[in-house]
Structure formats: C-alpha cells, structure tokens
Amino acid sequence: MTQSAPSKRTQVNRLPKRGDYSKETIYGILDAAFLCHVGFVVDGQPYVIPTGYGRDGGTLYIHGSAASRMLRNLEKGIEACITVTLIDGIVLARAAFHHSMNYRSVVLLGTATFIDDAEAKMSALRAISEQIVPGRWKEARLPNAQELKATTVLAMPIDEASAKIRTGPPVDDEEDYGLDIWAGVLPLSMHAGAPISDPRLMSRIESIPEYILNYRRR
Amino acid sequence: MTQSAPSKRTQVNRLPKRGDYSKETIYGILDAAFLCHVGFVVDGQPYVIPTGYGRDGGTLYIHGSAASRMLRNLEKGIEACITVTLIDGIVLARAAFHHSMNYRSVVLLGTATFIDDAEAKMSALRAISEQIVPGRWKEARLPNAQELKATTVLAMPIDEASAKIRTGPPVDDEEDYGLDIWAGVLPLSMHAGAPISDPRLMSRIESIPEYILNYRRR
Numbered sequence: 001m002t003q004s005a006p007s008k009r010t011q012v013n014r015l016p017k018r019g020d021y022s023k024e025t026i027y028g029i030l031d032a033a034f035l036c037h038v039g040f041v042v043d044g045q046p047y048v049i050p051t052g053y054g055r056d057g058g059t060l061y062i063h064g065s066a067a068s069r070m071l072r073n074l075e076k077g078i079e080a081c082i083t084v085t086l087i088d089g090i091v092l093a094r095a096a097f098h099h100s101m102n103y104r105s106v107v108l109l110g111t112a113t114f115i116d117d118a119e120a121k122m123s124a125l126r127a128i129s130e131q132i133v134p135g136r137w138k139e140a141r142l143p144n145a146q147e148l149k150a151t152t153v154l155a156m157p158i159d160e161a162s163a164k165i166r167t168g169p170p171v172d173d174e175e176d177y178g179l180d181i182w183a184g185v186l187p188l189s190m191h192a193g194a195p196i197s198d199p200r201l202m203s204r205i206e207s208i209p210e211y212i213l214n215y216r217r218r
Numbered sequence: 219m220t221q222s223a224p225s226k227r228t229q230v231n232r233l234p235k236r237g238d239y240s241k242e243t244i245y246g247i248l249d250a251a252f253l254c255h256v257g258f259v260v261d262g263q264p265y266v267i268p269t270g271y272g273r274d275g276g277t278l279y280i281h282g283s284a285a286s287r288m289l290r291n292l293e294k295g296i297e298a299c300i301t302v303t304l305i306d307g308i309v310l311a312r313a314a315f316h317h318s319m320n321y322r323s324v325v326l327l328g329t330a331t332f333i334d335d336a337e338a339k340m341s342a343l344r345a346i347s348e349q350i351v352p353g354r355w356k357e358a359r360l361p362n363a364q365e366l367k368a369t370t371v372l373a374m375p376i377d378e379a380s381a382k383i384r385t386g387p388p389v390d391d392e393e394d395y396g397l398d399i400w401a402g403v404l405p406l407s408m409h410a411g412a413p414i415s416d417p418r419l420m421s422r423i424e425s426i427p428e429y430i431l432n433y434r435r436r
Contacts, residue, residue, distance in 0.1 A: 014285060046298065069232070083268060090351055096358040142314050143314055170416055177420070191407060192406055
C-alpha cells in the first residue's frame with residue numbers, strides 16, 4: 001500500500017490530524033460499507049444521491065437503471081464526488097461544544113467511466129453484489145443479456161481520495177472535567193435482524209443461507 | 219401537513235411510485251436520522267460532506283467550526299443539496315438483477331442562511347443536539363459566548379424536497395419464483411452498544427443517564 005499525497009482538493013483542512021491518505025485506510029473504510037452518496041452537478045445545482053457500490057482493486061463501481069438521471073449525467077464524464085460514511089458512535093463531552101461523533105469517512109473525487117464490455121460489466125456487478133452481501137452472487141440467478149443491457153455500470157478510479165477518522169473518548173476543556181456530567185462514548189453500529197423470508201418462497205426451501213444468517217458489517 | 223407538489227428538480231423520475239412529497243413523510247424521515255450528506259459546488263467540483271443536523275419545524279440546521287470550508291462556502295448562499303438516508307434492509311431477490319434495498323431517503327435542495335442572532339443560534343444548536351441525543355442538552359455545559367462565536371450555524375428551509383421509500387419483499391420476474399433460491403429481506407438497523415464511560419470521568423459519577431442507556435433510533 002502506498003502513502004499518497006493529498007491533492008489540494010482532498011486535503012483535510014479542518015482538524016488535519018484526522019486526515020489519512022493511505023490506500024490501506026481508504027480501502028479499509030470502503031470495504032466496511034456498501035452505501036455511498038454520489039454528488040454531481042446539473043445546471044449548477046448539486047445533487048446528492050445514495051446508492052450501493054462495490055470496490056475491486058483501485059476502482060469503485062456503481063450501477064443502476066440505464067434510465068437513471070444520475071447515471072446518465074455521470075456517464076458523460078462530469079465531475080463527481082463519492083462519499084462513504086460509517087458512524088461508529090456518539091461522543092458525549094461535558095460541554096455541548098465538544099460533542100462529536102466517532103466515524104470513518106472517505107471522500108473520493110473524479111469522473112466516472114461507462115463500462116461497455118459485457119464481461120467487465122458482469123465482473124463489476126459481482127463486485128457490487130459481493131460488497132453488499134458476500135456469498136450471494138454464486139447463488140442468485142445471474143443477469144441475462146437483456147438485464148445487462150438495462151443496467152448501467154460506472155467505474156470511478158480511487159485516485160483522488162481522502163479518509164477522515166475520529167475515534168476515542170471526548171476531549172473537554174480542562175476546567176470542565178470536574179463537572180458533574182456523565183461523559184463518554186455511545187457506540188453505534190449497523191446490525192442485521194432476523195431474515196424475513198419472501199411470502200412467495202417455495203415451501204421446499206426450508207433453510208436460510210449461512211451468509212444471510214451470519215451477516216455482519218465491520 | 220400539506221401535500222406539496224414536487225418541483226421539477228426534486229421529482230422522483232426513476233420508479234416514481236417510490237416518491238413522496240408530503241411534509242409528514244419528509245419530516246418523519248428527517249426526524250428518524252441525524253446524519254446528512256451535504257452537497258455543494260466549488261470551482262465546478264461537487265463535494266459531499268457528512269455532518270449531523272437537527273430539524274425544527276420547517277427548517278433543517280447544520281453547524282460546525284466557523285473555519286469549516288463547507289460552511290464558509292454554504293453561507294455565501296450557493297446552491298446546496300442535503301440528503302438523508304436510512305437503510306432498513308437488504309432485499310434479496312432470486313435474480314441478481316432484482317436485488318434492492320429497503321430504505322427511506324430525503325433529498326432537499328435550496329440555499330442556506332447564516333444565523334447571526336445569538337438566541338436563534340442557541341435554539342438551533344439545541345435542535346441539533348436533541349436530534350442526535352434527545353435529553354442531552356439539558357444536562358451538558360451549554361455553549362459560552364466564545365464557543366458560540368466559534369460555531370457557524372446555517373439554516374436550510376425544508377421547502378424543495380422529496381422523499382423516496384422502498385419497503386417490503388423482493389419482486390422477481392414471474393418465471394423466477396420457482397427457482398431453488400432463498401429470497402427475502404435482511405433487516406438492517408442502527409443499534410447502540412454499551413456506553414463507554416470517559417476514562418477521565420469523575421469517580422463520584424456512578425450512573426449513566428437513562429437517555430443514554432435507553433438510546434434508540436427509529
């Protein structure tokens with residue numbers, strides 16, 4: 001893993017000690033999540049749209065209907081920003097001013113490329129599927145030619161990116177530590193509940209797959 | 219609550235039956251979350267930055283350091299997009315093509331206003347605090363004049379907004395329902411873990427507040 005220098009546009013200006021530009025850190029955060037928020041501009045108006053993604057090597061993939069406004073704009077090669085955020089906890093300081101969150105986030109700038117080749121498209125769709133539910137791709141009924149055609153897949157190189165991380169307890173002003181106020185961290189994380197079988201599930205399918213029963217996010 | 223017509227910019231084009239423009243739905247989603255992704259444009263480049271927020275009536279508030287690049291740009295009144303997303307589950311169809319997520323999201327367009335008045339600022343900060351940890355504001359040491367000055371608070375009217383919601387089981391192609399593939403929904407939600415007291419907590423503070431112990435997101 002290389003330690004890349006931040007670009008002027010991705011440099012973390014506020015609280016720079018929270019910034020990290022190593023591919024190892026950036027890939028680690030990207031691999032722990034599956035939802036990103038994609039920013040793009042149409043007629044001067046920014047839009048931010050949530051969507052699933054997958055990482056494969058130095059590339060982040062997003063997909064959707066070929067009719068999607070977001071994808072039709074992005075495939076023109078306009079400037080984009082893809083942000084991934086994981087909230088790990090709420091940081092309760094004694095002072096309201098010093099409240100914070102523990103989090104891991106990545107901000108990725110660049111332009112997306114339309115993937116035309118069917119094999120590359122299939123590989124990218126597998127990456128997205130495996131990012132969201134590891135193990136599902138080998139079991140699902142895979143896309144046919146018509147479905148592939150109806151799906152747009154875009155690739156964004158993970159080149160101009162920065163990570164920002166906060167961990168640990170609150171940091172209060174020295175004179176506030178003596179106050180009679182509980183302080184600490186309330187950890188937050190995404191948990192899977194009990195799977196709900198489709199009402200139309202064939203009655204002969206009795207067991208829920210292990211990769212669903214043991215689903216966990218980091 | 220009024221049913222407002224979508225603007226051309228917030229109209230849900232893809233899968234329009236998932237779109238909702240009622241204030242009741244939009245406020246409900248905004249009240250269930252506390253993290254938003256803010257999109258803005260600098261030199262033609264979109265940026266998407268995660269931050270906490272609070273809703274009070276028809277206004278959404280965000281805040282941060284007066285030195286924040288995002289806030290210094292937004293307070294000029296440039297176009298912004300604030301998006302809130304709650305992931306409720308992964309929808310596992312038989313066909314890879316029909317996989318989806320259950321979610322609730324709001325996309326809000328507009329321009330932000332700088333809040334100068336100290337009382338209005340304090341009220342907005344309380345709204346943000348109560349959105350993230352209801353009950354905390356009355357216990358924390360409140361901001362002093364210097365902290366208020368170091369904090370920028372921006373208000374964004376919840377006028378031009380749309381909600382998008384997906385719920386329920388997967389929808390497969392009719393011919394796929396007979397396949398030997400488990401299908402259903404894996405519910406996902408944000409859970410609080412056991413609170414971690416600050417290592418520097420005064421030893422006389424023995425109990426963790428109820429609003430922390432019973433913390434729940436909807």
